[in-house]
Amino acid sequence: MNFADRLSDAVESRRSQLVLGLDPDPSRLLPDAVGFAGEGTAAERAARAVAAHCALLIDAAGSACVGVKLQMACFERLGAPGWQALVDTSAAARAAGLLAIADGKRGDVPHTAAAYGQALVGTTPTPFGDVVGLKADAVTANPLLGRDALEPIVEAARRSGAGTFVLVRTSNPGAAELQDAGNGEPLRDRLARMVDELGADGVGSRGLSDTGAVVGATEPGIVAAMRELMPRAIFLLPGIGAQGGRVDQLGPAFAPGRGAALVTASRSIVDAALEAGRPGAALPAAQSLREAAWELSA
């Protein structure tokens, strides 16, 4: 089934466009998670505690969300046990009815891009049997290497009913330096055209495509301009809360429909739980963001 259709269905049934960002820091875990560390090496114990931390947050705040965004760097820094925690957290999200977005911003030459497709949304044939990858519902991808390098990821995702969110305009302060540069046509506009074209073969029954775009919520004017260039793309909108973006300024992102954009928030939800010392405190923070986006997209 087409990813855009799956996502629109999930948005409608869960009445949420909120994505819980999970970028676990082993030094800032919920107190309840630390008890799950068990025995073993520091990496094994930290990875188990990280997986428990994420599972507690999914359990506490998942009802207000449509998906989770797993920041791969935060798992990779715990080595092989960290990768296992990534797999376990992805499975916990799916078990809770949430879409799992693998946020690794991968991008490489075509032959290697295909290997990333296998790792994240596909399967790798081996003489010992097929190895199933992360089974992500969607991935983020970096387009710097060009269209031939993006296509293997987009196509691998499409074959699995998954989606791809291509970086177009990121939310960090330095994003402007390259993404807004280019005399006449900024790089972000070129990227937007590429996303629109790559998505043409992945349009679902509601007119939205399985090939979306990462557009920072920190620059509402740019969000509106990007929507003009990518009328069918689902926008993944980071930068709400800690980075300064505000949900009420994101109306144009939702113009094509309720499933046309996802708002991701990490620190603004997770910090509520950390400050209270209990996962349940994440829920009101998530509900408030959920409601703000839902009302905006009415």
Place this chain on the structure above:
Amino acid sequence: MNFADRLSDAVESRRSQLVLGLDPDPSRLLPDAVGFAGEGTAAERAARAVAAHCALLIDAAGSACVGVKLQMACFERLGAPGWQALVDTSAAARAAGLLAIADGKRGDVPHTAAAYGQALVGTTPTPFGDVVGLKADAVTANPLLGRDALEPIVEAARRSGAGTFVLVRTSNPGAAELQDAGNGEPLRDRLARMVDELGADGVGSRGLSDTGAVVGATEPGIVAAMRELMPRAIFLLPGIGAQGGRVDQLGPAFAPGRGAALVTASRSIVDAALEAGRPGAALPAAQSLREAAWELSA
């Protein structure tokens, strides 16, 4: 010790600027490697065989090389056991006196980029003790997100005496679409200036910097132009052999000194071993590339 100095020393002592590219495909392994698969899941068996395949190639061809380049995607597609194979292969390379380059082309917002730094060249503090990352000697990084996103990776590498190779002009056919675009100033030139500036604080005793650039060997004219813009950067030059690049056209890359460029080759070395069915056949292929680069840089 500064990475550029470490690399120059290694180039001189090993009389090689050749980097063995390891992008193992579990469907195309050396026959001797398959016997190391042992018991367990398909992923565990494939990962052990992949690590053995890489170790056999390092053993066979390492004497002609100064480093290895580990294509992270090819390990990640085997999940947590694959990450362990990446760690083991990196350790095998170091044990053979080779520099290990983690080729993951990572790039993310500053907070996340710092986590990639921990994963690849640093350490992550946890309540259970510090977790040491991959201990790579150098990493590849994607600069699309801008300078503030690159800096945490460059600085993490610098603190560990490691290096960063920033994508400036890649070797894939579609690279031109974005990297050569931009009226007046192509994106690759902007990237080159950024690399030169980021590298200013990492210049070693031979005038080369710890902040280098990935420049495809497939476009010799561009290699020469990039050398003008980045006189202190070490160039990592992919695209030799299977992708059409030729060592004898890369003279300008080596203009600042013998340690100013690295030639990476994967299929042109590894396929010799695969076709012969024995690792030893990789050595003549590697020696021939080593000699071509060494003579060119005299």
